[in-house]
Amino acid sequence: MNYIPNLIFAFCFFFATFFFVRNIRKIYRNINLGIPINRSDNNKQRWIQMTKMAFGQSKMIDKPIVGLLHLIVYLGFIIINIELLEILTDGFLGTHRVFAPYLGGFYNFLIGSFEIFAFLVLISVIIFLVRRNVLNTRRFLNPEMKGWPKNDANIILYAEILLMSLFLTMNAADYWLQLNYDNSIYINVGYFPISQFLVPLFDNFEISSVVFVERTAWWLHIIGIFIFLNYLYYSKHLHILLAFPNTYFSNLNSLGKLSNLKSVTNEVKMMMDPNSDSFAQNSSNTDIDKFGASDVFDLNKIQLLNSYTCTECGRCTSECPANITGKKLSPRKIMMDTRDRLEEVGKNIDNNNGNFKPDGNELLNNRITAEELWACTSCNACVQACPLGIDPLSIIIDMRRYLVMEKSAAPSEINNMMNNIENNGAPWPFNQMDKLNWKNEL
């Protein structure tokens, strides 16, 4: 027996798994750089939310045509990957279609379904490519989509075309061999509803050439999958995995409720309580909290998970009133910047023996500017639009908090408004004592 292919396969498998696990651990470590946040409540509601949004793709239907195409690719991804079980088993054991004899007619049904899905995925992905590159869909033309993000999206689509084509080629060659080559390896296992149309392509081939095509396609397909698996980390495509935890942990409160800053509550309570001994309290509190966020360390873990989950579809940005009216703010860019900065921090930690060495950069100013932050109307259109439950608004508000409370860097009109609230109990310069004057006009 020749075990070399098995060994090569096993090597590829462990190599791919090793790097994949290493990257996943990096993501996990980076997310844990964030501030802890308790989202262990309402388990049941969270499961329902994940089932609806991630498994059920409930929000993708907001755009029916694209939603349907995405659903096909998603189902195709899940269903065709069942075949991966057999491919892996064959790879390790050196067998060929190991499950076919055991499953009989059901095997035929399974392979048939995989093929139909592969074909539908192929069509959908080609439509996606055309839409991204030929049709002028506004949300793919924003400034943050120039360069790598655009190429990244195209690479993923090309990879899917390649994988589906290899899968169908492999089946077509196999089916040709089943029909034309009397050999115990290539027993007849089914009808191959799609790849049977490719079979005539091999009619002038030698048997050995078709075997070669089948083997090559098989190997390229599985190696392609290994590469794709490891490309995920470097791409915007992690949502195929992170959609599940992200929807599970996403916010369950009314969208209008902004987080309450506990550290502020303690101080305000102390200020308002005439009996409190603020000096005694303060002296025990040596760890002074930073208010708001200027870098990824100041964001919470869910916000960082959000940034890895974002697949840059831009539904948020296309609903953002500030962006629609030409302001610089783009909620998608907020998420992309957060992830890019988090990756930069992660690499810094890798290069400095596990410790972050201050690099003079921050999320604020280096990536996200005050102009973007102040353009937000806090309308929640971005949060509502995200099919994955990402919350760009919470990051915007946290960064405004830093600008206002740590840097006193609010626009002057905002400062006037805040002075009015402080002095008059209203954001306008009217006397609080006049608050009931309207009554006299009745």
Add this chain to the structure above:
Amino acid sequence: MKVLTISEMISLGKSPEIIFWVGCAGSFDERAKKITKAFVEILNKAQVSFAVLGNEEGCSGDPAKRAGNEFLFQMQAMTNIQVLNGYNIKKIVTSCPHCFNTLKNEYPDLGGNYDVIHHTQFINYLIKENKITIVGGSFKGKKITFHDPCYLGRANNIFEAPRELIKKLDAELVEMKSCKEKAMCCGAGGAQMFKESEPGNIDVNLERTSQAIETSAGIVASGCPFCNIMLNDGIKHYESENEIKIMDLAELVNQASKI
């Protein structure tokens, strides 16, 4: 017309069923004051036992919180909570979705737990309880579009209460191209009301106003004094004041209601 403050009411030995939280716009802005007055007229017609806080009503803190000033927000909120809890208030109705959202969602973390109701919900309740009756006719066949305030709709999932009122007016409800969950903001939220907008192609309120104009409705109804101000600026900009009126639902119902 009867408007008592809570302290006046207590000195008369009575306690109100409900507090009407007027808000800053409803107290000071010339346009928004008309909404306040219309709502007070409805409350009087329906003989609701209500009181206002008057000078004791501070800013809810919404613009401060959304501008990022959590200190100022919490100071305002806790002062208001002291007042509200001091009077043992249980139920609050307000005509401002920003106050509504803040009181309802953000006060509980600071010790303020109230049943907070938006005035469009409350007016619906009054109609259902036959406290007021809508006299059909004056709006019959007229086209009305509804602009969803972000802090009423998306933020708190109240989409139907205001629409039910429009239907009760016998008017034809027409929707803008973005409505309900996908409604576009008027441009005032997140403290934008109080500052110039960042450089861009067009102001948010003008974009939203042109969506409203596209419906060819004669009335744009809303349930937020800030949306009202923004959209009014919008129709002035497009010189459409004669064709379109920006009206609060309280004003529309008040025009069409009797005891």
